[in-house]
Amino acid sequence: MSSILDLEIFVRVADSGSISAAARALELTPAAASIALKRLETRLGIRLLARSTRSMRLTEEGRRYLDSVRIALGALAEGEQALRQHGEGLSGALQLAAPSDFGRNVLLPWLDDFKREHPNIQLQLLLNDRHADLFRETVDVALRFGVPSDSTLVALPILPAHRRVACASPDYLARHGTPRHPGELREHSALLYLRNGRPYNTWRFSREDETLEIEVHGDYFSDDGEVARRWALAGHGIAYKAWLDVAEDVRGGRLLTLFDDWHGESVPFNLLCPHRVQVSERVRVLQAFLQTRCAALSR
Structure with missing residues (x-):
């Protein structure tokens, strides 16, 4: 040895x-x-x-x-x-990567509460829509939407299924009309998210046994999820966002959801870890904390 x-x-x-x-x-x-x-x-x-x-x-x-x-x-x-620390509170560094929009607008205030509950934990937060390489970067765990592309990663569930919603500001809908069916999105300006340099322009919706894939178009493109949300708030078009990202905006009336009788694409929301031995007590406590908060915000 x-x-x-x-x-x-x-x-x-x-x-x-x-x-x-x-x-x-x-x-x-x-x-x-x-x-x-x-x-x-x-x-x-x-x-x-x-x-x-x-x-x-x-x-x-x-x-x-x-x-x-x-x-x-x-x-x-x-x-x-x-x-x-046997018999004491949790302590040590916890390095976490998270998507930009969820991280800045939802996770940050939650982490303030988490830190108050566990004051001896040192939080290190990386916000980026580029997926951190958990095997090479200084990151313990990462929050990600979707099925992990690497099957060797350990997925700790936060929400087993979390759906996207089409949404827009009241101002945009007042000026351009409110689409009543997903197919009408083709006539509207979509706020497009760039994934690996390519626009994510096929939006999926389902209702009972019916599934639709709508190819959308628009003049606004960004590889940052928060930018797409801000464009939606500014009235530049319709966004297709994870519900967690826009829940507070919808509840505050700043954004309105569309096609509520249809379900947007549903994906899991996980806390990913590169290896089972790195699932520490700190990580388990964070997982439980996020499960509770996300369940309360979800619908």
Whole structure:
């Protein structure tokens, strides 16, 4: 077995690209850090790092091994923390990624309440509609709509099925008329979300045994879900949004839902974790908290 220090040195070098920087962070000499890396490579029988006089980078084997080492060190740290805080409140860092619109307008005030309940937890929040790579980025868990594209991820359910709704501002509907059937969306300006650089312009609706796929068009495109919501509030067109994102706007009368006798596309809402060993008590408590809040906001 490799020593924990050897593994920590490897992770530090991989993150900083420098043996000297890793040694300083761990209060070692560069020579001691270099020896530890060689010892680790010798035991494994592989090259983890490709070195030159000017640079250092991970080999393909090193990249694969780094993911496992992060998980192992994280599990050890979690176990040590559980022993230290036995009988005390939850503590430690919790790194969370979330969609931009839900994160800014719904999740942020909720996290204030969560922090009051667990004041010793250090929250780190990443808001971005680009899906964080949970195996490579400094993220413990991520909130995502839809079925995970990577079957190796652990999906902790928040809502098993959450639907999208078509919605627009009263001002837009007063100026352009209110469509009564999803097919009439073709005659309106759609606020389009860009997914992987391509517009998400096929909106799905169902009613009993009938399913419709409507191809929509518009002049407004964005890869940020919050921008589409703001455009809808400003009266620029009709948006197709997750109910959680617009629930408060609908309840406040700022947006109106359309086709309430039809159901928009339904997707799960999950808290994703890269590995089962990283489902800590902090993550479980956050999951339960979000389940309660989302259930209250859902309909």
